[in-house]
Amino acid sequence: MSKDRPLSGKLVVLTGAGGIIGRVATGLFVRNGARLVMVDRCEQALTAAREALGDDKAAAFAMPCDLTDPRQVAELAENVGAEHGPVDALFNNVAGKTQNIFAPFEHFPLDEWNEVMAMNLTTAMLCCQHFGAQMAARGQGTIVNTLSIYGIVGPDQRIYDGAQYEGRAINSPAVYSAAKAGLWGLTKYLATYWGPKGVRVNAVTPGGVYSGQNETFVDRYSARVPMGRMAKAEEIADAMLFLASDGASYINGQNIVVDGGLTTW
Numbered sequence: 001m002s003k004d005r006p007l008s009g010k011l012v013v014l015t016g017a018g019g020i021i022g023r024v025a026t027g028l029f030v031r032n033g034a035r036l037v038m039v040d041r042c043e044q045a046l047t048a049a050r051e052a053l054g055d056d057k058a059a060a061f062a063m064p065c066d067l068t069d070p071r072q073v074a075e076l077a078e079n080v081g082a083e084h085g086p087v088d089a090l091f092n093n094v095a096g097k098t099q100n101i102f103a104p105f106e107h108f109p110l111d112e113w114n115e116v117m118a119m120n121l122t123t124a125m126l127c128c129q130h131f132g133a134q135m136a137a138r139g140q141g142t143i144v145n146t147l148s149i150y151g152i153v154g155p156d157q158r159i160y161d162g163a164q165y166e167g168r169a170i171n172s173p174a175v176y177s178a179a180k181a182g183l184w185g186l187t188k189y190l191a192t193y194w195g196p197k198g199v200r201v202n203a204v205t206p207g208g209v210y211s212g213q214n215e216t217f218v219d220r221y222s223a224r225v226p227m228g229r230m231a232k233a234e235e236i237a238d239a240m241l242f243l244a245s246d247g248a249s250y251i252n253g254q255n256i257v258v259d260g261g262l263t264t265w
Contacts, residue, residue, distance in 0.1 A: 006245035008033030011084055013131060015067060015123065016093035018045025020211050021146065024233040025093065026060065027053060028241055036060045037080055037087075041067065067094060067123035068115075077130035086138055089244040090131045092124035092183070093146045097176075105174045113175050120179035121186070128190060128201075136197040144243045145187050146236075147205040147255065151180025153263050156224060163217035170217070184255060191253030200252040202243045206236040207259025226261035 016022040017038035026049050029036050040046045046062040065076045096119025098112040135141025155172035163170050191201040208221050210230040222229050239256045
């Protein structure tokens, strides 16, 4: 492995590749030598993310997939193996939401609760079942799961009064906290389950990433952060890259919290 290109020669699967963090991670991973399988259920977002790579797009392969569908995940794993070979690193980076994601907890629809849990937790379980099992059989590999600060601490409800994103009132829904807390539990379980077989399983927990939230929210959120600002997607992707590199070869079952110190209070 080249220290200058820590993913050189590695086949990497990145889910949620068309999202806010995923788009940035796509470019970072390819620039650092990865052959990258980009996965997202939105084909348009995948195409845009791949085209943004410019001359580097030859190293990236867009594979649309609804990761909540077990059959599609099985087909994805089979196709990746047949077309590109064994996977060295899996990034479970999906962050999905529904139409009523910001409904009050007391009235949150059960069907949407189950849907959000499926997108944010079950997708990772299914991907780990297939790609992680292949890694364990080979005796090597790494998995990095993207969590949320609200999977490890409760949200400060006070900062959401008047908060908006793209003109829509926002809050921090309970189902998202539950899903990401569950993903942290899965991370620790698999770290002990597959660690003896040479597979490392870790997590990155992003703080709030600026992506167009209104000034009211940005100011209130930033006031809660010792560093006084929201995160940049690049800062999250850098931590993801590190955990997949050989520089993290003895790191297993850990969670790098990239939140500017918010959860330190």
